[in-house]
Amino acid sequence: MTGAETAVAPLTVSFMSANFVAAELGYGTDVDWGPFDEATNRAFEPLETFPDRFDRMLAKVSGAGFDALDLWTAHLNWRWATPEHLELARAALERHGLRLVSLAGNFGSTADELESACRLANALGVDLLGGMGEVLRDDRPGAEAVLRAHGVRLGYENHPEATPGEVLALIGDAEDVLGATVDTGWWATHGYDAVDALAELRERLFHVHLKDVERSGEHVTCLHGTGIVDIDRCVEVLVASRYDGPLSVEHEPYDRDPVSECVLMRESLAVQLERLTGGDDG
Secondary structure, eight states, X not given: OOGGGSOOOOOOEEEEGGGGTTTTTOTTOOOOHHHHHHXXXXXXXXXXXXXXXHHHHHHHHHHXXXXXXXXXXXXXXXXXXXXXXXXXXXXXXXXXXXXXXXXXXXXXXXXXXXXXXXXXXXXXXXXXXXXXXXXXXXXXXXXXXXXXXXXXXXXXXXXXXXXXXXXXHHHTTOTTTEEEEEEHHHHHHTTOOHHHHHHHHGGGEEEEEEOEESSTTSOOEEOTTSXXXXXXXXXXXXXXXXXXXXXXXXXXXXXXXXXXXXXXXXXXXXXXXXXXXXXXXX
16 A cells, blocks of 8 residues: 555544533532533633633543543633633643644524634634534524634534434535534434444534444433444544544543543544554555
């Protein structure tokens, strides 16, 4: 195999900071996503305590061996982030050697709200939003204009959608600024094969959240390889199709700190990517 024929270089494996969704209320608390989200925003918004909280969160990520991050909006929200928050966040990311690859979360229901999210992305030096936003249903032309004006892409993340066709209908044909962020766990939750979803959305794929879930019909995340998502096959399909975006390790248990399991997933992905992309030039 010649150098020109080798597979793509090993892909970036990033850490999803929403993995810490349950941290602020205490692991084992019996609530759903909404209260956890609200508690995280309340904890991180006050400027006087933000530096310490943000630094401790990043220290856990870098200490787990990750050098790339998907930053959940509850940890730094376009709704409340001030220039002071941004300055502190940029310094902390640099201090911990973490490269920001996307912002993750919900980006609003209006073009003005989306613009606030884009300004946050611009200030942090990242061009990808990976998540949801009712603005695509209510004002897609306005969303496209805002994204182009700020040089930002929005990869819509499947949550309620049951088929890739629903995602494609939502994002339309603005391929330069609107694409898909595939959440493999949510496809499995709806009983749709994540491998098939990746293949069907490949031409519009901006980002991938690699998540496993215990069973169809409910959304309980688990260690890669212990649930119903064929994570190995998902990665094989992505590498074969020459996908070159990040692979986000996503695992959001409510009953335990996920870091040790995320380390195992990162290490497993590193081995698989080396096997798939290392090759032999002979």
